[in-house]
Amino acid sequence: MKNKIKNEIQDIDEISEINEPGEYPRDYMEINFGPHHPSTHGVFRFIAKLDGEKIIKIEPIIGYLHRGIEKIGENRTYVQFKPLVDRLDYTGAMNNEFGYCLAVEKLMNIEAPLKAQAIRVICAELNRICAHEVFFGAMGLEAGAFTPFLFGFKDREMAIHLMEMLAGGRLTFNYFTIGGVRQDVPAGFFKEAKDYLKQFKKNLAEYHELFSGNEIFMKRTKGIGVISREDAIEWSMSGPTLRASGARFDIRKIEPYSGYDKYDWEVPAGNNGDVYDRYLVRMNEMAQSARIIEQALESLPDGDYQTKVPRIIKPPAGELYLRVEGTKGEVGFYIVSDGTDKPYRIKIRTPSFNHLNALNHVLRNSYIADFPLILGSFDTVMGSVDR
Amino acid sequence: MVWWIALLWALLKLMIVFLFIFLTALILIYMLRKVMGHMQYRMGPRHHGPHGIWQTVFDALKLLGKEDIIPDGIDKYVYIWAPIIAFIPSLTVFTFLPFAPKLVAANFEISLFFVLALLGLSTISLLMAGWSSNNKYSLIGGIRGAAQLISYEIPLVLSTIGVVIMAGSLNLTEIVNAQTRIWYAIPQIIGFFIFFTCGLAEINHTPFDMPEAESEIVSGFNTEYSGFRFAAFFLAEFVNLFIICALAVLLFLGGWKPFTNPVAAVICFLIKTYILIFVAMWIRSTFPRFRLDQFMNFGWKFMLPLSLANIFITGLVVLTVDKIR
Amino acid sequence: MEIKEYNFIKIDNDKVISVLRNKLKTEKIDGDFNLNHGQIYLEISKNVVKDTIKLFKNDEDLKFNYIKCITGVDYKNYLEIIYSLYSFDNNYTVNIKAKIESVNPEIESVTGIFWSADWFEREIWEFFGINFKGHPNLKTLLLPDDVSYHPLLKNFEIKWEERKYERPEIFK
Numbered sequence: 103m104k105n106k107i108k109n110e111i112q113d114i115d116e117i118s119e120i121n122e123p124g125e126y127p128r129d130y131m132e133i134n135f136g137p138h139h140p141s142t143h144g145v146f147r148f149i150a151k152l153d154g155e156k157i158i159k160i161e162p163i164i165g166y167l168h169r170g171i172e173k174i175g176e177n178r179t180y181v182q183f184k185p186l187v188d189r190l191d192y193t194g195a196m197n198n199e200f201g202y203c204l205a206v207e208k209l210m211n212i213e214a215p216l217k218a219q220a221i222r223v224i225c226a227e228l229n230r231i232c233a234h235e236v237f238f239g240a241m242g243l244e245a246g247a248f249t250p251f252l253f254g255f256k257d258r259e260m261a262i263h264l265m266e267m268l269a270g271g272r273l274t275f276n277y278f279t280i281g282g283v284r285q286d287v288p289a290g291f292f293k294e295a296k297d298y299l300k301q302f303k304k305n306l307a308e309y310h311e312l313f314s315g316n317e318i319f320m321k322r323t324k325g326i327g328v329i330s331r332e333d334a335i336e337w338s339m340s341g342p343t344l345r346a347s348g349a350r351f352d353i354r355k356i357e358p359y360s361g362y363d364k365y366d367w368e369v370p371a372g373n374n375g376d377v378y379d380r381y382l383v384r385m386n387e388m389a390q391s392a393r394i395i396e397q398a399l400e401s402l403p404d405g406d407y408q409t410k411v412p413r414i415i416k417p418p419a420g421e422l423y424l425r426v427e428g429t430k431g432e433v434g435f436y437i438v439s440d441g442t443d444k445p446y447r448i449k450i451r452t453p454s455f456n457h458l459n460a461l462n463h464v465l466r467n468s469y470i471a472d473f474p475l476i477l478g479s480f481d482t483v484m485g486s487v488d489r
Numbered sequence: 490m491v492w493w494i495a496l497l498w499a500l501l502k503l504m505i506v507f508l509f510i511f512l513t514a515l516i517l518i519y520m521l522r523k524v525m526g527h528m529q530y531r532m533g534p535r536h537h538g539p540h541g542i543w544q545t546v547f548d549a550l551k552l553l554g555k556e557d558i559i560p561d562g563i564d565k566y567v568y569i570w571a572p573i574i575a576f577i578p579s580l581t582v583f584t585f586l587p588f589a590p591k592l593v594a595a596n597f598e599i600s601l602f603f604v605l606a607l608l609g610l611s612t613i614s615l616l617m618a619g620w621s622s623n624n625k626y627s628l629i630g631g632i633r634g635a636a637q638l639i640s641y642e643i644p645l646v647l648s649t650i651g652v653v654i655m656a657g658s659l660n661l662t663e664i665v666n667a668q669t670r671i672w673y674a675i676p677q678i679i680g681f682f683i684f685f686t687c688g689l690a691e692i693n694h695t696p697f698d699m700p701e702a703e704s705e706i707v708s709g710f711n712t713e714y715s716g717f718r719f720a721a722f723f724l725a726e727f728v729n730l731f732i733i734c735a736l737a738v739l740l741f742l743g744g745w746k747p748f749t750n751p752v753a754a755v756i757c758f759l760i761k762t763y764i765l766i767f768v769a770m771w772i773r774s775t776f777p778r779f780r781l782d783q784f785m786n787f788g789w790k791f792m793l794p795l796s797l798a799n800i801f802i803t804g805l806v807v808l809t810v811d812k813i814r
Numbered sequence: 815m816e817i818k819e820y821n822f823i824k825i826d827n828d829k830v831i832s833v834l835r836n837k838l839k840t841e842k843i844d845g846d847f848n849l850n851h852g853q854i855y856l857e858i859s860k861n862v863v864k865d866t867i868k869l870f871k872n873d874e875d876l877k878f879n880y881i882k883c884i885t886g887v888d889y890k891n892y893l894e895i896i897y898s899l900y901s902f903d904n905n906y907t908v909n910i911k912a913k914i915e916s917v918n919p920e921i922e923s924v925t926g927i928f929w930s931a932d933w934f935e936r937e938i939w940e941f942f943g944i945n946f947k948g949h950p951n952l953k954t955l956l957l958p959d960d961v962s963y964h965p966l967l968k969n970f971e972i973k974w975e976e977r978k979y980e981r982p983e984i985f986k
Contacts, residue, residue, distance in 0.1 A: 140703055140707060141704040155629070155781060155782075164955065168957065170965060173966060173970075174972070176966075208851055209851065245778060246695065246696065246704060246778025247776060247777035247778070248525070248774065249525075249529050249774050252529040252530060252531065253529070316775075318778070319777045321779075321783055322778075322779070331815060335879050336930065337930045347815070349817070349820060350817055350819045351902065355821070356820060356821075358822065363822075372817075373817050374815065375815060420850050421850055423853065423882065423883060423907075425882065434898075436883055438887055447885075447888075459932055470629070471705050471778075474705055489956070
């Protein structure tokens with residue numbers, strides 16, 4: 103298999119050099135996309151080798167948004183580091199916090215009270231809806247339709263408003279604390295949340311009507327960027343990307359955390375592994391998130407929203423890797439504690455990093471017109487790739 | 490007539506056409522913003538004047554007042570001439586469009602043929618802009634545009650032949666006059682469909698806006714253009730939209746029929762045209778973009794045979810009807 | 815492609831450890847198992863890392879076919895590299911740890927076994943300076959091309975660089 107990779111890389115380099123006798127020398131165009139190309143989702147850059155309109159090789163270049171968060175983490179206390187976690191995948195900030203707080207709690211052997219767990223689930227799922235709305239809008243833009251973008255963002259605004267009621271922030275929340283959440287659910291939240299969910303279901307049906315069944319969109323997205331299940335696992339893909347490739351795998355189901363096993367919901371999956379499936383999986387996931395929120399709102403237990411934690415958080419020496427289902431896939435935190443108030447080492451594993459790693463493999467032999475769609479279907483956020 | 494009166498008269502006509510074009514372009518841009526805005530739960534321009542009607546005027550003034558940037562390493566003359574060549578055909582076409590029974594700047598026998606020939610010229614401007622800009626995105630956009638226009642020119646022209654057979658004339662005014670009894674959109678429904686679709690493709694309108702697909706190749710052929718050169722491309726795009734819709738109205742929707750009074754005729758003609766433009770904008774705010782190869786397949790393998798079949802059937806029917814009479 | 819269902823499987827760590835231990839025994843690989851916060855850590859010598867991972871991936875019963883994460887830790891006297899592997903079919907997780915000396919650190923690359931190891935290893939190479947033998951494309955990933963330091967080593971300190979702000983001429 104090692105040879106396979108090497109061969110792939112070599113093959114392409116050789117094509118341009120070796121010419122059959124009597125043939126014209128094949129000439130390729132090298133074109134630079136990014137770092138501020140309109141559809142690279144932030145500051146992602148790659149150099150593509152084109153044969154006409156066909157991409158034969160790309161070389162991704164990342165790191166434009168590198169902030170050294172892992173190094174900063176080693177120099178800050180556990181609590182001070184928490185707000186930075188929001189800045190990784192800024193469309194799904196709650197899910198990052200979720201992972202980090204769970205990891206630290208597990209290191210300290212404490213557990214959030216039931217009410218806090220339910221609030222966390224509500225937040226995480228609301229944020230998942232937000233992130234997927236952004237995806238929906240971006241997907242529309244990439245396919246050349248402008249309307250879905252505004253539809254998605256209009257709806258996202260309402261979800262953000264709900265989270266603003268809870269956390270006070272709109273994009274980066276810093277709402278979860280180690281051992282619970284920062285404040286209780288405000289009065290009036292339940293009614294607004296229920297109204298929102300009702301509206302959201304209507305809107306989702308409208309999205310499907312506007313965009314999912316569109317003939318041109320289906321033609322554009324079906325059968326491009328196909329990833330088989332084996333390849334997806336081999337490339338460490340996770341989240342909706344993996345699920346679209348025919349694996350009904352969700353960390354919320356496999357390693358249930360924070361009471362996800364109490365709710366009744368399904369894991370959407372696709373069986374073609376193409377862009378359209380990835381799109382549909384995300385759209386269906388939004389409906390499932392709404393289901394979870396509904397149940398969590400109804401069964402929100404009474405009690406504390408925070409457990410008692412020491413004033414200075416000093417987990418005992420130890421290490422663990424903990425993962426949660428982020429909005430884009432598996433968000434993992436590998437934390438090594440040496441017993442002091444600062445983590446000895448924090449490694450953040452983000453899904454987009456692995457998805458971009460596979461980009462060369464997926465983009466090969468597709469057209470330039472497909473690249474925004476394929477890249478968009480991974481829903482990469484450069485903040486979480488570069489860290 | 491004394492020669493200078495004739496010259497003045499011609500110049501006056503040209504001035505009116507020119508003014509009309511600018512006004513049309515401005516109105517269309519404003520209309521596009523408003524239509525798309527309201528379709529997307531937003532208001533569109535709001536601030537300058539009532540409902541923001543001066544917005545596009547200021548935008549145009551801003552574009553005209555900007556610095557004329559000519560990048561390094563370009564093919565200078567081609568670069569400079571490309572927007573002008575994009576604009577001139579659109580301008581010229583207007584002289585042949587009849588707005589009412591006798592309201593046409595230049596009325597001659599093969600005006601339809603001439604209009605279609607002029608529309609095809611805009612290809613060259615895309616190629617020139619793409620080639621001269623010294624930018625790979627522009628190059629891809631220009632080549633896409635050329636490929637697209639060539640393949641859609643053919644079904645576009647063929648679809649009008651059905652109308653020409655039925656009307657027995659290439660003069661636009663006479664084609665309209667021949668539609669007294671029935672609009673050609675009814676017997677020529679296939680032709681109308683082909684004409685409108687290919688027309689949208691011809692002017693790079695969504696869903697066929699591959700030459701300037703902003704998510705793929707930044708802005709396509711006009712990536713390197715700014716200021717009034719960009720404005721020329723931009724205005725030409727909207728003028729072309731008007732022309733295609735006006736042509737569709739003249740050929741298929743009965744032009745100014747059922748009115749003959751000049752004022753009513755012009756108003757009727759414009760209303761019909763603007764309804765078609767609204768449809769085009771509706772399409773623009775709904776559909777995503779095609780991919781180039783799918784789009785070419787659609788053109789060559791579906792549109793072209795369909796338009797040929799349309800001609801064949803029309804000819805057959807017209808001949809039979811003649812024989813029976 | 816059919817959709818493959820993955821369901822919650824309850825795992826017993828002791829059982830997993832015994833299974834893994836037997837597999838390692840047949841291949842004559844030494845390793846220490848220990849549990850930390852309910853997770854299995856396997857410590858092996860760095861020379862057998864590649865073989866172990868290959869064994870774990872290709873073995874019919876284990877099928878560790880997914881890399882959760884590869885990361886390094888600097889313990890001042892030595893470096894450590896941790897491979898977190900996951901088996902989709904069995905819901906097993908194992909974290910394989912190997913110690914690497916801190917002077918001229920070197921280990922065999924696993925890119926030939928897992929495609930996804932490519933960027934993980936490049937990242938560790940630039941942050942810790944661990945050289946991966948046999949990696950096809952060892953270039954800087956996140957840092958600029960010309961950096962001469964490895965930021966995640968403990969002897970690299972964050973420095974606050976004070977920069978004097980001078981007002982531009984036109985504002986004076």
